[in-house]
Amino acid sequence: MNLDQLIDYLANDSGFQQRLSKWVTLAPRPARYAPFPENLHLAIVQSLKKKGIKQLYTHQAAAFETVSRGEHVVVVTPTASGKTLAYNLPVFNTLMHDPEARALYLFPTKALSQDQLKEIEDLKGKLQLRTKAYTFDGDTPADIRRTIRTAGNLVVTNPDMLHQGILPHHTLWIKLFENLKYVIIDELHMYRGVFGSHVANLIARLKRLCAFYGSSPRFIMSSATIHNPGELAHNIIGDKVTLIDENGAPAGEKHFLMYNPPVVNAELGLRRGVVNEVKQITRKIVPTGAQIIIFARSRMRVELIVTYLQDIAGELGLRKDQIRGYRGGFLPKERRRIEQGLKNGEIRIVVSTNALELGIDIGQLDVAILAGYPGSIASAWQQSGRAGRRRHTALTIMVASSAPLDQYLMEKPEFFFGKNPETAYVDRENLPILMSHLKCAAFELPFKEDEEFVPHATAHLLDFLASERVLRKAEGQYFWMSDIYPADEVGLRNSTQENVVIVDTTRQNKVIGEMDMFGAQEMLHSEAIYIHNGVPYFVDKLEWDELKAYVHRVDADHYTDAITKVDIKVLDVLEEQKEPRYKKMLTEVAVTRAVTGYKKIKFKSHENIGFGRVYLPELEMQTTALMLQFPREVLEKNGLKESEISEGLKSIAYALRHLAPLFIICDVSDIAIFSVVRDPFARDPVIYIYDKYQGGIGLSKKLYAREGLLLAAAREHIAGCVCTHGCPACIGPTLEHDENARETALRILNAMELKT
Amino acid sequence: MDISRKLSFYKREMGRQKEHSSLSPALIALRDHYSARLLFDDHPVLLREKSEPAADINSQIDLKIVSRGEFDRPVALERCLFFDLETSGLMGGSGVYAFLIGFAWWAEGRIHIRQYFLPDFGREPLLFLKLDPWFKSFDYLVSFNGKSFDLPVLNSRFLMNRLDLHLKKLKHIDLIHPVRRVWKDSLPSCDLQSLELHLLERRRDNDIPGAFIPQVYFDFLQTGRIQDIIRVIDHNDTDLGSLIFILDKLNRIFDDSRALALDIAARARVARIIAGQKPVPLQAFKILESSGQEPESAEYLYWKSMALKRAGKAEQAHTLWQKLQRYPVFTFRVMEESAKYLEHNLRKNGEALKIVEQALHLMEIQREFGYRPEKIYADFLRRKKRLLQKS
């Protein structure tokens, strides 16, 4: 049975059909070609032809032409659609004329940059260019660093290295800065939220140094499909960007199946587990001979699925080593072996975390199975893009879990197949982040009095830093006046400078991770069960003064859920708008949070099996919040009592929080939600949705513009859930609510007369 | 919320201190303290000059051996510009400001010192421009750890002021490398202070630890108090003087007319340096030995033997190898050398075989005490096999 036959077979399998909430067939898309641009160097054209590339895809040609006009460009490209060539063509074309030219390639991870170098070396060899290309990362030895600084034409690195290793030492990189023609930013959609805000500031620093050395590089970016790639690119580089979102690469016929496991307990709204379902589906597919990639959300899931499948390897007619796991934390050599095995067909099934979602070269496979919704539509499509050899049929099966977002998409698959509503947002002006980078920038080069780093506020901020004796104003400039190295004080992937370090006492006090202080209070308080990469740890002690959490591994049958006392004070109202029945405001708030205790909750059954107390200091955070105000009189008119309102708001809040990532790309843990029946500021029942980062990173600002959609989605989802009294898939675990909570939530939402 | 209100939130926990803007009284006080001069009217820089007699210093420097051939011809001391910076940060990077730039040189039996103190940021351009022609009167730049710290900092400063100065073109003698080569095993550490203490027998009074220096400068900018800045300027002054004397010490390693600064460990290290030279300067051993009172260490003898071997004096080397067999660290190494010598030079395969078998025997005995055969064991086995075939 081949894949096409399997698809026919599945189409006629009524048991299987019943579980599908949607089967979408995307018609094959023929390649769209464009002739080689006239100003593309003849040698490049010839070597491409030798490689078998007779014409360019339209997006490759368009990118080249746009850059040739001197514009910055962002190309939207699905997986495996020739994006590498799209950004390498302008670079190499310039090198043909100017052997001193420099280009900087930024990849979000180290693994990706290693992979990229291979591609560059290949093209370079074919063009017989004496161009020197290097990766520059934490592992680069000191003597090679010297060579890279002076002689590297193409420097392939990541934002963290640019931040700590290159910009603060720019005088050693004078050749790079003086001759920098291109900056390539791959996987742009990864730069969002806190990381994105950091990177936007980092790029501002880079541009500032380029200006000092008299260069003005063009930015060539690539992004996965999201709602606003152009806007994101504009925000990251702080300049006008041309968007190319028509992709010319061909694609074979594609089947995308949304599979919802059967309900096993309607009261609790529980469905059959994802892992088990994936095993059954794999069983059906293996006989077709197709190569399969399975994506799981955590490393633990990956290991679990691999074990399950290896157990039935004999039955599947496979050797155990034809089924492999792939995740972060593997040694490069091991990863290469797997990548090779996939390419030559030796490995039949690979189970991966999102590590393989990015552009690592493993060739194309036939079937992608998503074990649970990966958290964003963009990710889901990228993972699905791993299946589909050119001009061949590809099959993607997304298996839903019982999580609210998974279930919502199963109810409303059109959401998934329509235009991607996910917006990636970065906030250049998050104050703590901006300040960190302003300091780094001042270290790198003194600020001139009238210089602008961020629109409007630069002078203000510099004066502030001078008054705090971090800078010194002299001779009309602001000089760095501290013996610390500011780039060491800030990591690009965290929001607050201070982090709690997680120490594993069972492994010679190895540091296994870090967490911001707010997160640490909730997840690393003493006696918490902390899940790290899917492995449960018991927290022996949280040493708050040392910012250290000591943990050891356990086999836990429960997890812990912190009881957090939250208080929100509105500092300022930035925007407000009255809807027919409710009101929304975008506010600056001060949130005080203190973890006072925790609940022990049993895995699977979510049963509450105990409590504990926690003594930790209050933390304060200033951030932005979307405030939804539900007028008491409207609710009372609809017969809702105060106690009901409280329950109902909590239920709505749960749904809103879990559905919000549909509209803004973020993790459920990036936002927090708080509901209160008598809000001292609004004097009404209120729900706050706020950014869980000091200074705010623009998530609630984005939600402010889409609150109607979000509320409507919540209502629809709660109404459509299969459970009877509320469940983790809609309003949260039943045990936490009273019996009518789901009903009440709906009554409140209906009273708001939402547009649909 | 507007930015200033945000700021008030942001800074709440940061303390504030009052600023002292007027610097001139402080600068004048410093000038008077040192009887120094102020350069440039609008953007003053303090210049402190001094000189003292130092007749007992060799005017010709020969670093050929200790620099392992990097400086292979004699250097005229007068052509050397010694330099040392005090900076606003110790980690490097383009934000580090050199607020005190000290130079020293030797001429006609005197040490001359010039220190430029920059009483605020942004005072560099005029100074650099003024200094540039002066750099041309020197051929060498001498520093202690200047290759990895001081010179990159200065280079950064030049670049940030868009200047390309002659200083960069001088050949750079960084004393830290030869000093480590010679005294690494003799001193607890090879920083400038312990070199001063152990080699020069100079002791510092009221010295300020290097780690405090950036903060001293920031405090000076803020308060105008000069006590600690004086300590920094004196510290820099001492550093500069020491540089000259340390170079002189290095230069005198092979000076047979005087007592040597080399203890037994340093002599062994020097022997090793000599053995690595090409051609091997065998006469250096004579000088080393002429003043050494104690018997030389095994390590010294080993390196001397290797030097002799490389110089084609295998016979003399062989005598040492026989002597060195008694020292466990060298036993097998020198037995191997002896075997090679007997086999290849003298073609006495029988005698060579005897040594090889003896070595293997010793190793096998040691095996019972946990000796793990290493590469040398395998080498001996191979040699044995070959010798057996030959005979």
Ligand SMILES: [Zn+2]
């Ligand atoms: Zn439900």
